[in-house]
Amino acid sequence: MFKSRLALAAAGAMVLVMAASETSLAQSSLSQSSNPEHGGRAAPGSSVDPNPVAGTRDTSASRVRGNRRAQVDARARAQAEAAAVDPATIKAEAETLFAATGTQCQITEAKLLGQTSDKTKIYEAACASGPGYIILASTPPQAMDCLVLASSAEQTRARDPNADVGTQCSLPANDNAMAVFTAFAKEAGLPCTVDQGSIIGAKPGGAVVYEIGCVGVDGAQINKGANGWEVADCLELASAGSTCRFTTPQEQAATVKALLAGSDAASCDVSQARYMGRNANGAFYEAACSGAEGVIARLNAENVVQQIYPCATAQQIGGGCKLTTTAPATAPNS
Incomplete structure (x- = not known):
């Protein structure tokens, strides 16, 4: 890639050199067209003798013929170059x-x-x-x-x-970054309206990794693997210490709120949320609820809630709640 970048930079330099040469040639031609010594016409008011000696006239005529031949050759070259870049x-x-x-x-x-x-x-x-x-x-x-x-x-x-x-x-057709990010997000199965996107790196095998930002909900990092698109939700990435530039905590809370719909925790006004991990039983999310006790939700592979654990009794679930300050429930006195 480094060698390629050097080659590309060299190409850019060559384009500039070619442009400079063409400009120089154009300036030279313009200068010669108004220079009597090159067979051109003297500018109005010029002090050039309109009746030069015969020897000078012969020299000027030969230069005119030379210039005409050069112009013919230049036109031929231009036509050849035009054909080459059809x-x-x-x-x-x-x-x-x-x-x-x-x-x-x-x-x-x-x-x-x-x-x-x-x-x-x-x-x-x-x-x-x-x-x-x-x-x-x-x-x-x-x-x-x-x-x-x-x-x-x-x-x-x-x-x-x-x-x-x-x-x-x-x-102009290649000024299409957002269209590309949106198309890739759709191919990867992200069910959201894309509002931001960026390339953030590459996998060891070379697969390009994209970060996708979504309107009002959790974003993701995606890359196209050998067997299709691979998706890592920003909530999951946060649990591993990574961050997403295009996703806010509020968008993640809204995502978990939507996941809780239809469950025993549907009334939870989610103020904070975190992904805790997954095992053979499903994926686990913690939700802090404004003005109420927080919960841990277990979801299946289709993201349907299978069980709700109140934080007060969820100490054994992934180390318990971290976003809720509710004290653990105590056994009643005998």
């Missing part, structure tokens, strides 16, 4: 490279970004669904996810605002 041709080349990488993408648009110093072409492609890609026509070809590149650039700039972050995706 959109259909570029799209076909990008599709061939994608096939070689094994990346799933139905290309809707592609453009040639430039070349590396060793003449390796670099393309950007937009896909019918999912993120777009930067494609390096190396051996073998490499495809780099636009969202991953943007996330890396964001982290790099956070450390150094002036850092070179290499080539980034620029096609």
Whole structure:
């Protein structure tokens, strides 16, 4: 990846060099067109002798012919370059490279970004669904996810605002991060309205991990594994000491409140909630109830409440309640 980033940065430098060369050539042409010594016309009010000696006239004429030949050659080169960057041709080349990488993408648009110093072409492609890609026509070809590149650039700039972050995706169709996060959340089975999303890392095998924020309820971290999407709710992650940037305690309390609907604890006005863990009997959640005794709820795999344990009598359930200050129940005096 480091080598690729160097190549991409080099490509960006080459594009700038090419642009500078074209600007210089244009300026030179403009200068020559108004310079009598290069066969051009003298500017109004010029002191150039309109009747130069024969030898000078011959030299100027030869320069005119040379300039005309150069212009013809330049037009020929421009036509050749235009043919080389024909959109259909570029799209076909990008599709061939994608096939070689094994990346799933139905290309809707592609453009040639430039070349590396060793003449390796670099393309950007937009896909019918999912993120777009930067494609390096190396051996073998490499495809780099636009969202991953943007996330890396964001982290790099956070450390150094002036850092070179290499080539980034620029096609308008690839400015689609929220659409991608929403689609991935749906594929992963998250039953919520997505309002935020971000790439937060990668699994040891390379699978990209996304954090998904949801409107009013608990969010999650998701990644696509070999057997489908893997989901870790933010409530579960909190129990392991991790945090989610896009989920609030209030949203987690609302989630547990919804889980308690239809149970003996349905009346609990959940002010705080935590995931305690799971065993063969199900998953366990603690809920602190405003103005009432807290509870521990056991849910099955379908998230349906199977049993409610009042905090006063739940000391043996995962160490008891932590969010409720209710004193443990005591045995009556004999």
